[in-house]
Amino acid sequence: SYMGIKQHCITLHRDGYLDTWRRPQKMGRPEMVYRLTRRSHDLFQADSHQFTLDLLKSAQEIYGPNAPEKLLYSIFKKKAASLKAKVKGDTVADRAKWLAHVRDGEGYMAQFANNKDGSSRIFEVHSPILNLLERYPIIGRFEQDMFETVLGTRVRREVIRNSGLYECAFHFAA
Structure with missing residues (x-):
């Protein structure tokens, strides 16, 4: 009620x-x-626990300052290839709806929306890897590259911070 x-x-x-x-x-x-x-934020799924951060820090100490970024790049490249192989839809909009559904299932609270100017976006109001993203901001670029690979079009990533909240929009032409 x-x-x-x-x-x-x-x-x-x-x-x-x-x-x-x-x-x-x-x-x-x-x-x-x-x-x-x-x-x-702590009430929702968080994939990047302290163990992951410690692991990346150890890789940096052992293999040098670029090791964490190389590992993260490799992970996102494989994820993009996997998603591209599974993507459903003939149009950018169809693929975006599919990707939003997949991301929503991964805990990103993602939605597909059409903008007033005719473009489209996937809007996410949660990131289960937020603590990783804050420690390694390059992940944002890797996410954008992944979206471009899966959607097959240019994507602009926009992060919105309101009252300490994390929101992220991926804008693209449909």
């Missing part, structure tokens, strides 16, 4: 898991809008 959901949102806001604000409407009362806070 509406009141049940509202009560859950009030509790999550009180506990620091949700931000809230009022969005004005053309008519009537303003709409209450909620979004997850940075604190809620």
Whole structure:
């Protein structure tokens, strides 16, 4: 019920898991809008635990300063090849919808959307590898390259940080 959901949102806001604000409407009362806070990130799947960070740091100590980036490059190159072999869809838009579905299943909370200017985007509101991404920002470029490989078109990656939240949009012509 509406009141049940509202009560859950009030509790999550009180506990620091949700931000809230009022969005004005053309008519009537303003709409209450909620979004997850940075604190809620720990509640979701995170693939890059401390072990992974320690492993990459050890590779750097043993094999030199470029070792972590080389390992990450190799992983993303293999992932891109694997996704490209499995991708479904004849058009860029179809492939993007498929990729958004795959990424959503991997914990990225991804959605496909058409922009007003006729272009399209895949919008992600969570990254299960956020701590890795923060430590190794080049992963952002590897993700963009992976999207370009799978979609078969140029992609522009845009990171949005609001109130400590991570959001990422991959823009492309459909």
